[in-house]
Amino acid sequence: MAEAAVTSNEGAPMPRPFASSADLDDKPQTLEILADGVYALTAEGDPNAGAVEGEDFVVCFEALATPAAARDWLTILRAHTDKPIRYLVLSHYHAVRTLGAGAFGAPVVVAHDLTRSLIAERGEQDWESELARMPRLFKEPDGIPGLTWPSVTFSGTLTIDLGGDRGDLDLAYCGRGHTEGDIVAWLPRHRILFAGDLVETQAALYTGDAFHREWASRTLDHVASFGAETLVGGRGAVAHGRDAVRDAVGQTRDFLETMIREVGRVRDGGGALRDAFAAVHAALAPAYGRWPIFEHCLPFDVSRLWDELDGVERPRIWTADRDREVWARLQS
Template identity: 65%
Template structure:
């Protein structure tokens, strides 16, 4: 027998909480579902992440409109995963902003990722029939992009700090308020998805995230980290997940063991801390597969398809 596939059995709606992080700075968290955010400019909005469908995006925008009616000028996508981007059309943004690598990944694997994530996490794709097609960035950058917010609001800095969760993850940084939106580079009280990751590079990128000196951090999932200690703990929790995963998979690989043995070793090591956190059971088989692949010398992640998802899942999670 096998475990229910990925998050296909997770049908319980989560409570969404809108938080005001600073004047004109907002985050919506949802008990481990993907987080989204927004930053007010003088006469416009910058929204961060798009959710999986226009229907889901409009739910977020309805909450945001309780605080501001400014139009969305920029929609910033932290990376390319379908669950983060396919709701973009609901924002009617003047520009859809992403890293150049994110645009490349949409072209390379966007369609396959859409089908994969829809099957893995169907609840997050409520209103999937409203998706008009792949989301294509219209404004890209390679290092940094500054968005002047106007008045005395300062600037929003979009930074690529290195490979990590994908090749193109970016961080939105508000120096004035010391608020960072880190996307899935950092998770707060959640397990970590690494199926498209560059594990060792990610550890170096986390050093760069820590170096920002944020006192408020919105990760990809989980609660907002408030205060420097909480920010450091979120980064540390993400780092420990990665180092434990890499260590377990590398040890089994060096000993001539199998990938199934690597999965079992990683589960034994990670589950005491992360086992009850959101998406842990879902992500672990895909994480181990990518770690095994990378440690075997495959620099770039293989494309996940719906068929490959089930093959990996069944091979690693089947019980006798």
């Protein structure tokens, strides 16, 4: 749910708590078995994770924020399979998706070529930024051994043969979107898609490192082209059935298109960044304002889109100091 405005004893509005720093209550985790040997872990708007059994191994999708958080997920998974984890697939470079990798013991860590480059370019700053924004997700942060480095990367597609009669798991790059290097994991046999943060299901989008116009058009077109019948987004509930999958992709597209329209309108009218934030908030809040991390994400989303429309091709690096400056400017 969106945070309610805080009011002082004198009735004047007070600044919102920074990002998700005041969100300290644990969220119940739910394991869904989507098909034989196909698992999705959701947690009421916290980052989702998944796993797929091969004939004699497991592929895990997403690493969570710390080894301690990942071990909690693996305890749940181990109630269903004791096969060794051979592959860990990272959908993109953000700290809450990568820094728990040490708990998996996977000999092969897979990501896109650009994700590896982004870790090298801005991984340290992103770690510091996300830890301050979302402290609850970083269970036992001192246990993080360092940045996670993929051992295998690819540019277009990569197929993992699951063995026996289990078919293939196809990893694919759909274009720039949530970041430069997002990938999805597709199980054609079951028509199940793990979409990472390219699609959210009843959860707000984080677009602070995004390419909004490309994401809203050809990247989401590519995601939709799989024809998934089950979709696990980056956050929120699993979408079951073609209609629910279409709605999840449509919600993601609508969120992006609304942002692009409103920020563009304010810029074209000579307005300022704060005016654009107010316009986007007013346009999105009725439909999305009660969804997880809406208030947290929006200042960073609008700031990046403003840059993008101003010709800043690649997202500026978020640092802990820059996070606070943007938050104070737009959410105070």
